[in-house]
Amino acid sequence: MKSDIEIARSIELMKIKQVAQNYGIPTDYVHHYGRYMAKVSEELIDEEKVKQSNLILVTAITPTKAGIGKTTVSIGLALGLNRIGRRAFCALREPSLGPCFGMKGGAAGGGYAQVLPMEKINLHFTGDFHAITSAHNMIAALLDNYMYQNQDNGFAMKEVLWNRVLDVNDRGLRYIVTGLGGKSNGITRESSFDITPASEIMAILCLAKNEADLRRRIENILLGFTVDNKPFTVKDLGVAGAITVLLKDAIAPNLVQTTEHTPAFVHGGPFANIAHGCNSVLATKLAMTFGEYVVTEAGFGAxxxxxxxxxxxxxxxxLQPKLTVIVATAQGLKMHGGVSLDKIKEPDMEGLQRGFANLDKHIGNLRSFGQTVVVAFNRYANDTEEEIALVRRHCEELGVGFAVNNAFAEGGAGAVELAQLVADTIERHPSQPLRFAYEDANRIEEKIAKVATRLYGAAEVTYSITARKKIKMAESLGYDTFPVCIAKTQYSFSTDPKLYGVAKGFEFHVRDIVLNAGAEMLVVVAGEIMRMPGLPKEPQALHIDIVNGEIEGLS
Structure with missing residues (x-):
């Protein structure tokens, strides 16, 4: 079979204006970035049409390091739904350069279920990530300048909470010192870098309702505390207008096409292990305005x-999702069943069966939110019919719908079974109202405990001195009504990335809490998770090149 990039190049793309016209998007609101990409004005969102659309979430079991294939399944499902006569869009996140040049090599789907043009989407795309990086770092520069210029007036910061970001994996930037080299270079202090997907500006862009809400949230960003213990925000800095200007184009969702020319809104890119892991609200609602069915995904495991x-x-x-699809693979199930990583591609029925515990835990969690769940078995070339039949029987015993997804190899035709299952389930079984894991009024520790004990399986939650200090700080500032966004390893229910299967009775240790006042959430940093990833021993960058004028190594 051809590589992802070879398949992508073999597809004759449709001009993006025609894609928009085919799905009823007024072309006067489509702003071109070349022939095959565009931004679409958020002004087109129609809340009444949003209510009528069928929103489908695609999530997964706890992934292997190679992933589970959620994006491929998401795109494939949208293709399959269109094949069976449903008007379907997909709404996805933008790839980050960190994983593209680090571990993954790309994140635009795979095989015959991709969003195109994949090279541009995986690289600089329409510049959203650069705009977010620039906006975040502009705030940092303006804050440093304010402190420097006003130090003779008695202004000083007791604590600075705002760092810098960069869209690369660079462990050397996790802890830094700025302002070295003399007084003219600024105030010397310790700081750090996060990767751009962890930026609060990224979260704000993805959660903002419109430009006015974007500006309001930017104004509310907490930068730190002055020497007299007063909170200091971007509004106090007086630069919210300038930062909004930097994001003026980035806030509009990006429209591209799939391998079968169906529309895809690809916008925003927070990671789910260190941020909230969802594409923008605006892109989702824009897709729901024009699509009868909208398939979206959320990062890593459920x-x-x-x-x-x-x-x-x-x-x-x-938003009210009508159904959740959980993606499982034979390799992932075998890994959670105790099969060594070097043997998960080999047949092992006992290991596969032991791995059902991980799938079952996720299904139980999803049902606790009131969601109807179906399982998509993402097929790989080495999977056997016996393995697939075993997973199918297990899902039947659970009373959970099951379908094989083969969109990687066959495109929409390989996702028809899944699409029909999804459509039939939605149309025949009315969805329940969404139930949350906790209430806004719950105390911060109670919110964390409900997620950690009920969904993860922890026996207790412990806190560092820093985390407890931040909780008191959040309460004093009125942030205790915010939802919690837990940052932890993606490879386990616990904080130990090597504890596969279903972890039980473990200690869930909270190391820090990041106060995202603009995004209106509290990022709970647990275990050893880093908000700035490092590169592997053999980064994908070693395999990316231009050969005879063509980019190679993206996948």
């Missing part, structure tokens, strides 16, 4: 992405 999709995005945007 313990991270799906929980945050419900408890943060749906809570704040008033």
């Amino acid at each position: 313990d991270l992405g799906a929980e945050k999709f419900y408890d943060i995005k749906c809570r704040k945007a008033g």
